[in-house]
Amino acid sequence: MQIINYIQICVFGLTVYAFFNPYIYAVILLDIIKRSEDLQNIIKSITSNGRNLAIFTFLGFIGLLVYAIIAFSNFEQFFDDEGGVYGSTFILAVTSTINLGLRNGGGLGDALKQYPSPDSQAQLYWGRYFFDFTFFIIFNILFIQIIFGIILDTFGELRDERQALVKEIEGKCFVCSQDKNDIETKYILITYQRSEGVALSYIFRTQCISYAVLHYIHQEKKFK
Template sequence: MEKNDTPGKFEIVKPVETGLWGKIKSVDMRYQVWKWGVIFTDNSFLYVFFYFIFSVIGNFSFFVFAIHLLDVAISVKALSTILKSITHNGRQLLLTIMLMAVVVYLYTVIAFNFFRKFYTKEEDEEKEENCKDMFTCFKFHLYSGIRAGGGIGDELESPNGDPLELYRIVFDITFFFFIIVILLAIIQGLIIDAFGDLREQLDSVKETLESKCFICGIGQDYFDKEPHGFETHTTAEHNFANYLFFLTHLLNKPDTEHTGQESYVWEMYQSRRWDFFPIGDCFRRQYEPGGGGATAES
């Protein structure tokens, strides 16, 4: 029990819990959940984890080691960007593929009901029926119709002289137009556009990091009034690694041992506020006329 500043009043101080239960209660569960969530959703960790798993399985089946050849796509930055372009617009890509499957199914229904006889081929006295049921017909349209450069018409018997010749022409041309020309082109366009967007983002980030301080956001032109000004500022005054090490220090230091400044930063970090970063401010600007004199840098 400690005496309060107010005369006649006392403040009860709760004892600090020790032992295993005390250590458990002192753990920041919110941070631990966030930390493990970051670990198990990190692409680098997942890559190394599965790389290790395939390495172990490869000792029982040597063919599994062939998967490790994909390491070249991860090691070379240009190739990794190409892989990311496939998943960058993943939702739009998946929806477009689903739409294409629906359209192909509609053509399958039409073919199964009206043009089934054109899907029968005879080779070496063996009859091959590619549309004997809906599943076989749909599979044939997906596998052969999409792969064919001219659409499903390239895989069917010619309709010359048949009473359904005109309808077959419309069927083949519309399949080619909607599936090959439009939908496949949209899928290719999504991948190409995603690759261009990723390349622009990488170039933009690289340009920003090379021309602005990551900590305060002040541009290179302001510091380069003196020789090596920007380089000195980003390596000595506002070194990103120093801020990272300081946060790591707070994460591993007990709350009860924090200093006043450390408690201030720690409370902001727990609420995910970054006001302690000196945005738009630095020592050099503070010591300029009208810049706040010798005010300490945040």
């Protein structure tokens, strides 16, 4: 409840500030997250597992740093400052590796200059080949897919918990915590006993009395 009040106070403050800066109205549109339970679950799938995501992202950053060192040490001539792939300094090489390596579909190899000749520079060619190939496999396929997998698994767990909660709310009694099917079965049995069961019981008792009378008459005739 306190969190909801805090959000409402923030929205009110942004609304007041929007009179002086109309662009704030775009931020207020994020209020739809508070109104949509599905969007809240999507946000929770990221924030509830934030620690694991942060640790894995840090591990990925270390891997990118290692590849940036390799690229700056061995393939500095393939950086193109004129094309926006800056590599004149180590810091620029790191930023270019992280930025262009993750955003390009083929990894960092798509951003660097063309391959050297495999005939005249065979060692440099094969070094660049394995560098680009391993970068693409590790980061553009495995790293990003693992992050998406963590988010999707968390979202699936939240969805299962939500479905289990809804099933428990709809399928159990709030008072006695019994299943709905058990309650309906007991109700049907009680109703049967109070309606059809009474008639059948009456017929059964009538048959028993008739049998007892016939047995008594038969015994009387036998002794006579």
